[in-house]
Amino acid sequence: GEDVEQSLFLSVREGDSSVINCTYTDSSSTYLYWYKQEPGAGLQLLTYIFSNMDMKQDQRLTVLLNKKDKHLSLRIADTQTGDSAIYFCAESLSGYSTLTFGKGTMLLVSP
Amino acid sequence: NAGVTQTPKFQVLKTGQSMTLQCAQDMNHNSMYWYRQDPGMGLRLIYYSASEGTTDKGEVPNGYNVSRLNKREFSLRLESAAPSQTSVYFCASTTGTGRYGYTFGSGTRLTVV
Numbered sequence: 099g100e101d102v103e104q105s106l107f108l109s110v111r112e113g114d115s116s117v118i119n120c121t122y123t124d125s126s127s128t129y130l131y132w133y134k135q136e137p138g139a140g141l142q143l144l145t146y147i148f149s150n151m152d153m154k155q156d157q158r159l160t161v162l163l164n165k166k167d168k169h170l171s172l173r174i175a176d177t178q179t180g181d182s183a184i185y186f187c188a189e190s191l192s193g194y195s196t197l198t199f200g201k202g203t204m205l206l207v208s209p
Numbered sequence: 210n211a212g213v214t215q216t217p218k219f220q221v222l223k224t225g226q227s228m229t230l231q232c233a234q235d236m237n238h239n240s241m242y243w244y245r246q247d248p249g250m251g252l253r254l255i256y257y258s259a260s261e262g263t264t265d266k267g268e269v270p271n272g273y274n275v276s277r278l279n280k281r282e283f284s285l286r287l288e289s290a291a292p293s294q295t296s297v298y299f300c301a302s303t304t305g306t307g308r309y310g311y312t313f314g315s316g317t318r319l320t321v322v
Contacts, residue, residue, distance in 0.1 A: 199252040
């Protein structure tokens with residue numbers, strides 16, 4: 099079955115780059131997503147990548163996909179205190195199937 | 210504002226009581242979902258509705274029922290609440306094309322005592 103693994107916690111200093119990692123088990127996954135959850139709020143879609151892509155860049159965010167190793171990463175450049183949140187990796191087999199989420203990585207950015 | 214609206218935002222129930230969590234979206238999305246979020250467990254799918262008129266069980270459906278009232282609304286019912294159902298419940302919706310992922314509501318924080 100599908101399974102998504104993430105490290106639970108990451109601490110960085112303001113201005114540094116953050117890299118959040120995720121591994122997934124289903125090689126058939128078509129869509130891979132990164133969501134952000136701020137305290138007391140719902141999940142907000144940050145970015146997504148299709149399985150036929152290796153990299154996607156969106157302003158301060160860079161997503162890297164290594165299909166061979168089933169590894170997904172999210173790099174946040176020039177991390178700010180406002181980036182402190184829980185980040186979830188998620189996968190789906192197709193646009194019409196349900197999402198499977200990782201347990202989330204808590205990012206703490208210190209001044 | 211367009212999006213997914215959940216009510217209520219907070220609720221305290223006694224064991225054995227029943228209640229319905231409401232969810233509505235105004236984005237003309239076909240698919241709707243109910244997740245629960247527990248510390249250390251991430252998000253787990255309770256039920257979903259791929260389209261109006263259909264519902265299916267997710268990973269943790271026991272103790273819950275759902276109704277897809279129309280294209281906009283998808284409700285979650287707890288018939289006899291248990292302390293194990295203390296959680297944060299999220300409703301989400303999507304077009305189903307995959308490109309835009311899910312849009313989430315802001316959640317309902319439920320405590321069963």
